[in-house]
Amino acid sequence: MLKCDPVTAVDEMQRLPFLTSTIVLFVFALTDATHARELRKVDIDGVPRTYALHMPKRVASGMPLVVVLHGKGGDGGTDLENLGWQDKAEREGFIVAAPNALSSYDGVEPRRDLTIRDRLRRTVRDWRGQNLAQWDGGANDQALIAAIVDEAARQYAIDRSSVYAAGFSRGAFMAQVLAQKMADRFVAVAVISPNMEPAPSTPSRPVSFLLLNGDGDPVFPLGARPKYILDLWRTYNGCPAPSDSHPAPPGMKIEAMGPCRDGTVVEYVVMAGVGHEWPVGKPFALRPSMQSITLDVIVQVIFGVETSARRDELRRHILAVTGLGRNPLVLFATRDRRLGSHAPWARFIRARDALHAALVSEIRQRRDAPDLEQRGDVLSQLLLARDDEGRAMTDDEVRDELVTLLFAGHETTATSLAWAFDLLLHHPRALSSLVAELDGGASEYLDATIMETLRVRPVVALVDRHVRQAVGIGRHTIPAGAIACPNIYLVQRRADLYQDPAAFRPDRFVGQTPPAFGWFPFGGGIRRCLGASFATFEMRIVIPEVLRAVTLRPVSRRPARVRREAVTFVPHDGARCVVTARSQPTARPSKTP
Numbered sequence: 157m158l159k160c161d162p163v164t165a166v167d168e169m170q171r172l173p174f175l176t177s178t179i180v181l182f183v184f185a186l187t188d189a190t191h192a193r194e195l196r197k198v199d200i201d202g203v204p205r206t207y208a209l210h211m212p213k214r215v216a217s218g219m220p221l222v223v224v225l226h227g228k229g230g231d232g233g234t235d236l237e238n239l240g241w242q243d244k245a246e247r248e249g250f251i252v253a254a255p256n257a258l259s260s261y262d263g264v265e266p267r268r269d270l271t272i273r274d275r276l277r278r279t280v281r282d283w284r285g286q287n288l289a290q291w292d293g294g295a296n297d298q299a300l301i302a303a304i305v306d307e308a309a310r311q312y313a314i315d316r317s318s319v320y321a322a323g324f325s326r327g328a329f330m331a332q333v334l335a336q337k338m339a340d341r342f343v344a345v346a347v348i349s350p351n352m353e354p355a356p357s358t359p360s361r362p363v364s365f366l367l368l369n370g371d372g373d374p375v376f377p378l379g380a381r382p383k384y385i386l387d388l389w390r391t392y393n394g395c396p397a398p399s400d401s402h403p404a405p406p407g408m409k410i411e412a413m414g415p416c417r418d419g420t421v422v423e424y425v426v427m428a429g430v431g432h433e434w435p436v437g438k439p440f441a442l443r444p445s446m447q448s449i450t451l452d453v454i455v456q457v458i459f460g461v462e463t464s465a466r467r468d469e470l471r472r473h474i475l476a477v478t479g480l481g482r483n484p485l486v487l488f489a490t491r492d493r494r495l496g497s498h499a500p501w502a503r504f505i506r507a508r509d510a511l512h513a514a515l516v517s518e519i520r521q522r523r524d525a526p527d528l529e530q531r532g533d534v535l536s537q538l539l540l541a542r543d544d545e546g547r548a549m550t551d552d553e554v555r556d557e558l559v560t561l562l563f564a565g566h567e568t569t570a571t572s573l574a575w576a577f578d579l580l581l582h583h584p585r586a587l588s589s590l591v592a593e594l595d596g597g598a599s600e601y602l603d604a605t606i607m608e609t610l611r612v613r614p615v616v617a618l619v620d621r622h623v624r625q626a627v628g629i630g631r632h633t634i635p636a637g638a639i640a641c642p643n644i645y646l647v648q649r650r651a652d653l654y655q656d657p658a659a660f661r662p663d664r665f666v667g668q669t670p671p672a673f674g675w676f677p678f679g680g681g682i683r684r685c686l687g688a689s690f691a692t693f694e695m696r697i698v699i700p701e702v703l704r705a706v707t708l709r710p711v712s713r714r715p716a717r718v719r720r721e722a723v724t725f726v727p728h729d730g731a732r733c734v735v736t737a738r739s740q741p742t743a744r745p746s747k748t749p
């Protein structure tokens with residue numbers, strides 16, 4: 157979703173010396189009238205696929221075709237209607253097709269093991285990035301779009317030299333993949349707020365390229381890097397050096413390049429205040445957004461920022477393993493092959509092996525990196541590490557370290573963030589104290605809020621220790637060989653340690669240190685969480701950023717119930733809330749505590 161009024165912004169661009177003949181097709185016009193659209197079905201490699209199609213009332217042969225690619229979680233029909241494509245198509249005379257991506261439960265992967273509720277949760281549609289045919293049982297998005305273009309050419313004799321793609325967010329990523337892989341079909345693409353970088357892959361011929369981005373992306377701080385993307389397209393299109401300035405309407409900055417090879421152009425338009433945003437007025441769960449942020453953070457910290465294309469692939473593998481790991485049936489792990497290749501355990505093992513293979517390939521490539529010694533990321537540091545006898549770690553050892561960090565380091569922090577927001581939104585006084593403090597530039601109450609969140613909603617409920625020598629604790633003797641489980645959740649709610657222990661009261665930690673052994677959300681002793689400071693630091697950045705960007709209201713009157721998910725305690729509804737207002741990021745400079 158875009159924040160500023162993209163209609164005016166982009167309409168103004170038609171006066172600019174770039175893509176004048178094509179830009180008009182990328183315009184989002186928000187108008188009232190809507191027209192009937194058709195939902196079409198097509199079979200791609202045995203998978204039933206759908207797309208919305210709008211033909212202007214007066215269809216003529218030789219019309220242009222625009223393929224619109226929705227963002228993650230969206231769908232084609234809604235984009236056509238809500239973003240004004242239909243009206244624009246009527247006015248300008250073009251055909252517009254909006255394919256639907258598949259969700260992870262969309263006929264591709266039979267998920268018979270899931271409950272209805274879980275199935276509903278998995279109905280978020282998403283494009284299958286680079287290895288289109290290899291993903292999730294063969295969701296061949298590229299073939300779907302080729303079929304749509306070919307069908308439009310056959311049925312309506314569209315002008316093959318006027319076929320364009322426009323996409324927002326994940327759809328923008330997909331539009332680039334199309335331009336790279338299907339340059340024979342598309343002459344120009346417009347990408348809006350891409351949230352992922354494409355892997356370098358030179359198109360078979362130059363394709364004009366427009367990148368629209370916002371300078372206000374508070375919730376996806378680690379999204380795609382426009383410069384990297386632009387450099388790729390400039391190289392593909394053999395463009396001259398960037399020209400300095402271009403006339404731009406207020407609130408916009410334009411960098412244009414051209415003519416490039418075959419008369420193509422590359423243009424970058426930045427709009428003040430535009431960015432990815434949570435929907436206003438519509439309930440949504442915070443936890444998935446937090447997971448997306450913390451996964452981005454941990455992947456960048458571990459692998460560094462340069463490996464952007466493979467980073468996406470790694471992220472996918474991690475999500476596949478975590479997704480399957482949430483399935484309680486995996487706990488009944490069995491290698492019994494009679495349960496078949498679709499049994500949860502078999503799928504888990506497949507996903508794990510794919511992740512391992514991707515990690516080992518990353519490790520091997522990194523060992524040969526010429527700048528290994530200069531790099532500051534965790535993977536490079538692990539590869540440079542030597543034991544007392546000067547030995548380096550093997551690939552498998554490094555891989556295991558990476559797996560531990562990747563998994564220990566992102567879901568826990570994301571869930572703690574979701575809890576923090578859930579609690580704050582249900583305790584308006586605590587929330588206003590925090591906002592007031594942040595506005596004043598301090599962070600004591602923020603630290604107290606984080607500590608109180610981790611006290612009253614510890615994500616990990618207990619730790620365990622194998623007792624090697626009999627030990628006396630209070631009146632009890634714990635024999636050697638027993639497993640002792642200090643219970644974080646119960647200890648942190650003891651009435652003798654905390655007044656009104658079940659209440660969320662950040663004030664209790666303002667200027668106060670927690671009681672000795674009474675606060676250990678990160679475990680303790682020699683095996684205490686290695687990422688405790690990292691997680692707290694991340695929370696100290698994310699919480700203020702979110703509070704500065706949006707005003708949130710909880711969906712339910714009561715805080716979320718605690719639900720166990722694998723070994724963690726999570727908000728039962730993912731911490732559902734509603735954005736009631738947004739601040740203008742340009743008007744409120746970001747202050748990081």
Ligand code: HEM
Pocket residue numbers: 560561564565566568569572615616618619620677678679680681682683684685686687688690691692
């Ligand atoms: C709020 C977020 C987090 C919570 C609540 C949390 C909690 C925990 C807990 C309870 C343990 C077990 C400690 C014990 O047995 O005493 C643990 C271990 C661990 N955590 Fe975290 N963690 C968080 C974030 C992170 C992050 C961000 C990283 C990495 C960057 C990380 C890396 C680890 C590692 C490597 C271990 C294993 C330590 C060992 O066995 O020596 N954790 N964590």
